[in-house]
Amino acid sequence: MTASRTARERVRAELTREITDIARRHLATEGAGGLSLRAVAREMGMVSSAIYRYFPSRDDLLTTLIIDSYNSLGEAVEQAEAGHPREDFLGRWLAACHAVREWAIEHPHEYALIYGSPVPGYQAPQDTIVARVRDVAVLGRVVADAWEAEAVRPPGVAPAPPSELAADASGIRELIPGAPDSVIWLSIAAWTALYGWVNFEVFGQFNNTIEDRRTAFEHAMRLAAATLGLTQ
Amino acid sequence: MTASRTARERVRAELTREITDIARRHLATEGAGGLSLRAVAREMGMVSSAIYRYFPSRDDLLTTLIIDSYNSLGEAVEQAEAGHPREDFLGRWLAACHAVREWAIEHPHEYALIYGSPVPGYQAPQDTIVARVRDVAVLGRVVADAWEAEAVRPPGVAPAPPSELAADASGIRELIPGAPDSVIWLSIAAWTALYGWVNFEVFGQFNNTIEDRRTAFEHAMRLAAATLGLTQ
DNA sequence: GAAAAAACGAGAGCACTGCTCTTGACGAAC
DNA sequence: GTTCGTCAAGAGCAGTGCTCTCGTTTTTTC
DSSP: OHHHHHHHHHHHHHHHHHHHHHHHHHHHHHOGGGOOHHHHHHHHTOOHHHHTTTOSSHHHHHHHHHHHHHHHHHHHHHHHHHTSOTTOHHHHHHHHHHHHHHHHHHSHHHHHHHHSSOOTTOOOOTHHHHHHTHHHHHHHHHHHHHHHTTOBOOOTTSOOOOGGGHHHHHHHTTTSTTOOHHHHHHHHHHHHHHHHHHHHHHTTTTTTTOSOHHHHHHHHHHHHHHHHTBOO | OHHHHHHHHHHHHHHHHHHHHHHHHHHHHHOGGGOOHHHHHHHHTOOHHHHTTTOSSHHHHHHHHHHHHHHHHHHHHHHHHHTSOTTOHHHHHHHHHHHHHHHHHHSHHHHHHHHSSOOTTOOOOTHHHHHHTHHHHHHHHHHHHHHHTTOBOOOTTSOOOOGGGHHHHHHHTTTSTTOOHHHHHHHHHHHHHHHHHHHHHHTTTTTTTOSOHHHHHHHHHHHHHHHHTBOO
């Protein structure tokens, strides 16, 4: 009986996958704004209303694409970081940074979906939060491991964080257990430096300004690591 | 004769201004994607086709809004920075940073338009480039003045930029005359740190993570200044 | 195995969008 | 006073998301 039931559910799963595949291709070429349910249906040889049997709204389709994007980015970062030995903290950091940048350049529209301006009228549901943190978790783990191994030595020039920030820091400390507030905020700074750069590059702010972007990016990420005190 | 001619042109200028005003209000509430020529026309008591006498396309209307946004941000940053004495480099830097952040929070959709993911199908024309650099120019001027006054003393921990980046650095040096490559790239890092943070905050990445955002932002910008060696 | 129930694709339709074209009216210039 | 350019209005085209209904098919239930 499960076999007969599966017969229908299998074709349903197959069609659902086909819809998301086509939608992802449209998203990659035209961007989120150009994603049209009717166009997807047309390409499937379906009538537009039939799509709604599989996705109740355009936003729902977009949500699954967003989750896929989060996972795709997270996986890329995880794999890149895993290619370095545990004690090579700087290598792991740089590998993760390059993975973020390269994934973003290869999937600009997906990147815009998850790290760009929010899609108008679209509110990301709770479902996305789980997949959302995979890339950040990798970065946190690198710093956490380095801190644990006493390989994080912030230079003394950095000003101390004001005491008002202690509450926020203690929440973030879940990612980097045992680290003092100063290291927490230096890590946040490194994090924003990474995504600030990638945002600028993907959204075209470096056009006609920086040409050798990969080299400049690596230098910027080395700067961020040095500021944090991650030198090996 | 110019008076009679002006009579017509004056009402035209007036209507053009009214259109952009309404459009800006729609943009501020609904975002770029929700900006509808028909809705603007409806609010003006016009028929939709009449709008095209004033703006040949939706993108043209969007372009003027973008230019306005650039100028609005640029002016805010200029004014904030001008409120500090020339020798107070750190104060000028922090004031400019806060101005960017506060403007972005007050005008999230406008900010998304100029620093977020590009609007699908929209390509910013050359006209925007002139207004685009006003905020960056202020930041560059602060660092340039500080460098000239020998108030920039980068700590020795930063790795030296590789020689391949010399060409790109020399282009950027227009903003900070006479600065060595190391200072150029530290400035770029501070720049990306600023907009990386503001992007994260405006686009909601700090939700449920950082609560005291103004304090955290100021600390981050002090860190960026310290990394650059701007301590006074 | 037959009947009830659920799932499904197709089609029409609503309200909306950007944009084009034509038509008729008004005002300025010669 | 006539001509010419400017303008608002309206109809229309092609597209969008989404809803509803109507047969058909498949699954479940008895």
